Amino acid sequence: MHPQEISILSPCSSSSHEAEVDPRKDPRYQGLFCPDTIIEPFKVKVVEPLPLLSREERARGLKMADFNLFSVPAEEVTIDLMTDSGTSAMSQAQWAAIMQGDESYAGARSFFRFKEAVQDLTGMKYVIPTHQGRAAEKILFTVVGGKGKAVPANTHFDTTRANVEHSGCQALDFVIPEGLDPEAEHPFKGNVDLEKLEAWLNENASRVPLMVLTVTNNSGGGQPVSLKNMKALRELLQGFNIPLFLDCARFAENAWFIKTREPGQNHRSVKEISQEMFRLADGAMMSAKKDAFGNIGGFLALNEESIAAECRNLLILTEGFPTYGGLAGRDLDALAVGLEEVVDERYLCYRIASTRYVWKRLDDLGVPLLRPAGGHAVYIDARRFLPHVPPSLCPGQTVSVALFLEAGVRSVEIGTVMFGRTLEDGRQDPAPMDLVRLAIPRRVYTQSHMDYVIEAVRFVFEKRSRLGGFRISKEPEALRHFTCSFEPADWDPLAI
């Protein structure tokens, strides 16, 4: 047995959800080195220095930014966990592919390489590159959306919802109830509530142009969808003649969860599982800034010729000619390689284990978290973290600011700041949950970086009783979290 197979099997199956596979009990492995440590399956070739500022310098930066971490220059951030989007480290093979980029306007070699990689995975006929995921959404929903229509999903990601609604169409979520409860334990919290969907379709199917399935379910905490749920969904939709589209930014992480958590899937390769996921769908949109290790990029893939033709016409209007769609040829080459690398199980084993590692250590410290660990991020439940700060005073913002001030760790508030709104009398209408997301960029940070993050959270958690809330002192009309200003609510965050 090859040692790599052992490392895939052994430590990756230790969570309560994962199939119990202990290779040390298998006679074939006896006497072989079977480590508990999951190592990064790469070594470092190029280094980028980390900014290491003093608390005083960060305090100054925070004041300048009106306590909005989106306004803090990245040069002041030591560990940046704001997003896993576009922040991946590319491999030597990707950088080598970049040198082979073909920058021809039409019919570039790079496009055909990219198309082949997308088709190998998805099996879909038409491949339309875009500069990122939301460009694919905008084009698709301009073609199929519109007034009077409705698009159901497990949970729409915010840009997807915005693009569906921008077309005049309704966007509705049908995730299972466990998917909305931060404390519920369920191996596939991204699953669709099929009964609820069917009941709704019985009344509304005629105005549904397609259904979106987000894998993994980003807005629900990076939680996966099971193959069983996907198959049943497929069957249900076929009965109504409704096409299924995957929003597949993290398809490989989803396939890894299927492999390790779903009965009967452990013997299959992640690539095979991914291919099956795509075969169950009629189309896919991808933000290639996630599981394709791209710093930019996306695509729309589908089988229906007439829709593809309309989408390509719109693409020419805003993105560019259909063989580059807003990207440089070299980007397409890097993405083609990334799509192959991401289904490498040594990588996925490390990826999911490193997220779970942070989650488990914080859970052991008693830090309130969204359960279980997601694929790309760990979510702190700020309402339980700061029970003395009311949701109207944005407890997630407090945790986020404190992590940055004390340790230079940048996270993102996903709660009242992002999804709440200011009422006419100036009070806040809070969001359903106040979370702080620690998103983990792919292949960028090592375990010691994560140990530092864990210490930072512990430090802030220990002084939590001294932390207060924040008021929003100035805000724009829409998407306020990016640019609004904050004021501490009767306390001095810099002095505690």
Ligand SMILES: *Cc1c(COP(=O)(O)O)cnc(C)c1O
């Ligand atoms: C990131 C993301 C998008 C949007 O993609 P961009 O590349 O940021 O435009 C859409 N859906 C999901 C699930 C995402 O995670």
